[in-house]
Amino acid sequence: MKKSLFSIGIAVLSLTALAQQHSEQNHSKYIAPSDPQVKTKLAQWQNVKFGLLMHWGTYSQWGIVESWSLCPEDEGWCERRGPYKDNWYEYKKAYERLQYTFNPTQFAPEKWATAAKNAGMKYVVFTTKHHDGFCMFDSKYTDYKITKSPFSTNPRSNVAKEVFGAFRNEGFMVGAYFSKPDWHTDDYWWSYFPPKDRNPSYHPKKYPQKWESFKKFTYNQIEELMSDYGKVDILWLDGGWVRPFSTIDTTISWQKTIPFDQDIDMAKIAKRGRELQPGLLVVDRTVSGEFENYVTPEHQIPDSYMPIPWETCMTMGDSWSYVPKENYKSARKLIHILADIVSKNGNLLLNIAPSPEGDFDAEAYQRLEEIGKWIKINGEAIYETRGDNVVGKQGKFVFTHKGDNVTYAIYCADEKESFPLSFDLEKINLTKTSKISLLGFPDNLKWVQKDGKITVQVPQKLAQKVPGSYAWTIKITK
Structure with missing residues (x-):
């Protein structure tokens, strides 16, 4: 080198x-x-x-x-x-x-x-x-x-x-x-x-x-x-x-x-x-x-x-x-x-x-x-995943996949940034039984899907519990 x-x-x-x-x-x-x-x-x-x-x-x-x-x-x-x-x-x-x-x-x-x-x-x-x-x-x-x-x-x-x-x-x-x-x-x-x-x-x-x-x-x-x-x-x-x-x-x-x-x-x-x-x-x-x-x-x-x-x-x-x-x-x-x-x-x-x-x-x-x-x-x-060739980078989110049913959206946060109370994801198709959660926390997050866009809501109480981090990961199970 x-x-x-x-x-x-x-x-x-x-x-x-x-x-x-x-x-x-x-x-x-x-x-x-x-x-x-x-x-x-x-x-x-x-x-x-x-x-x-x-x-x-x-x-x-x-x-x-x-x-x-x-x-x-x-x-x-x-x-x-x-x-x-x-x-x-x-x-x-x-x-x-x-x-x-x-x-x-x-x-x-x-x-x-x-x-x-x-x-x-x-x-x-x-x-x-x-x-x-x-x-x-x-x-x-x-x-x-x-x-x-x-x-x-x-x-x-x-x-x-x-x-x-x-x-x-x-x-x-x-x-x-x-x-x-x-x-x-x-x-x-x-x-x-x-x-x-x-x-x-x-x-x-x-x-x-x-x-x-x-x-x-x-x-x-x-x-x-x-x-x-x-x-x-x-x-x-x-x-x-x-x-x-x-x-x-x-x-x-x-x-x-x-x-x-x-x-x-x-x-x-x-x-x-x-x-x-x-x-x-x-x-x-x-x-x-x-x-x-x-x-x-x-x-x-x-x-x-x-x-x-x-x-x-x-x-x-x-x-x-x-x-x-x-x-x-x-x-x-x-x-x-x-x-x-x-x-x-x-x-x-x-x-x-x-x-x-x-x-x-x-x-x-x-x-x-x-x-x-x-x-x-x-x-x-990170481990045992494959990269994303469909969803692509969306704002501060990058995506990985594990098999056909699990997608991870990794939010690369700025310094001193707080976890967002709401965010949108595109090009991900979910069903009524799909689940979205934040790694490190057991509760599922509420979401709605409309016109090809998923809007995820984060309760204030949960957001306050989330510690500052370099990046947060959203797990999407289809």
């Missing part, structure tokens, strides 16, 4: 982001899986709705963007900070020496898993390796890894295994984030040629043996993760420029810059992954086709309902990686984002970045606690 649009906020999308969003709302390229076990797993994933993503690595020590400061491109998210920032070669050496000071002694993944579970999260995706090539797992194919750091003396030094185990013990689906490009291995950024950008520093067709060596390296590391780390539900692959040249979408500006074929044989990787992990979801991000089991718009929410499986990945703050004094989104905003995404048939994968010491910021825990309090009352409108 790259640095998000932190400088201008996600409300203003760049032209690139707009093109990407347009592409991800084009459902024609999506290929539904045919493997029955994958289909079952995908349906399970679509039911859990809310997950935790964690970007964590040596870069957290400098409080900088994950990996991207190594990339010699003139992009805002590639800006170098810290020692030797004016000399790329010396900077890369200093960056890679962070391995020898990385010692997250506060690492306690059970604490993360408990907080995430209490917040209502039900799946986790952890960065086993980002573009810089530093492995947060004990890969035998490199020495650039957490188990060759000062933390190696800790009995929990194989961080990815510990994270997966802690979350699995809390009933989470487990996902392994893995970067396809690797800027540390000589098989990608070959030291014979200095890198010019994010792509290999050599032409793969001109040096096929070098590229074959990289393909084998990638295959072997993914095979490790699928073999030695317990049950894995999702292989979440990043670095979408590593792809067959034939898959490039020239309507998307960043894909037009990919200079050559970077085929790593995803069919072979997926086949082996599913031999080791039956039903494995493979998410080859932005590479449309059979190995992108669900799409992942980054920091974007589609304009409307999408009938295919999808997930917005988004930061709780402004950055994917740890930065001091992070600007966290409010609990109200995060709950509204979750409701909006689920109403459009998607999942929310929310990123929190651990500190170099190995813990979340206290404010991040506070946000999780606040979300959890809301979920305890309103969770039935």
Whole structure:
């Protein structure tokens, strides 16, 4: 992942982001899986709705963007900070020496898993390796890894295994984030040629043996993760420029810059992954086709309902990686984002970045606690639901459905707003036996239906009992 649009906020999308969003709302390229076990797993994933993503690595020590400061491109998210920032070669050496000071002694993944579970999260995706090539797992194919750091003396030094185990013990689906490009291995950024950008520093067709060596390296590391780390539900692959040249979408500006074929044989990787992990979801991000089991718009929410499986990945703050004094989104905003995404048939994968010491910021825990309090009352409108492709957004209401007979109308309230005494809903057909209630309260509400509109009345006494909230949920049973 790259640095998000932190400088201008996600409300203003760049032209690139707009093109990407347009592409991800084009459902024609999506290929539904045919493997029955994958289909079952995908349906399970679509039911859990809310997950935790964690970007964590040596870069957290400098409080900088994950990996991207190594990339010699003139992009805002590639800006170098810290020692030797004016000399790329010396900077890369200093960056890679962070391995020898990385010692997250506060690492306690059970604490993360408990907080995430209490917040209502039900799946986790952890960065086993980002573009810089530093492995947060004990890969035998490199020495650039957490188990060759000062933390190696800790009995929990194989961080990815510990994270997966802690979350699995809390009933989470487990996902392994893995970067396809690797800027540390000589098989990608070959030291014979200095890198010019994010792509290999050599032409793969001109040096096929070098590229074959990289393909084998990638295959072997993914095979490790699928073999030695317990049950894995999702292989979440990043670095979408590593792809067959034939898959490039020239309507998307960043894909037009990919200079050559970077085929790593995803069919072979997926086949082996599913031999080791039956039903494995493979998410080859932005590479449309059979190995992108669900799409992942980054920091974007589609304009409307999408009938295919999808997930917005988004930061709780402004950055994917740890930065001091992070600007966290409010609990109200995060709950509204979750409701909006689920109403459009998607999942929310929310990123929190651990500190170099190995813990979340206290404010991040506070946000999780606040979300959890809301979920305890309103969770039935989120989990095991599907989005709405008929009713659409109505004012402050967004809608989800459970089967054919239950609709949830989630009212996304402004700050200090009181529960309304009356409200109208459209495009919902009820019968005389239909019931409308407010989640958290047993009494049914009075309603009338006229000219295609439902008017719901809320008694003053009930309205006075309803506590202030980020969002209220109306349950409609037909």
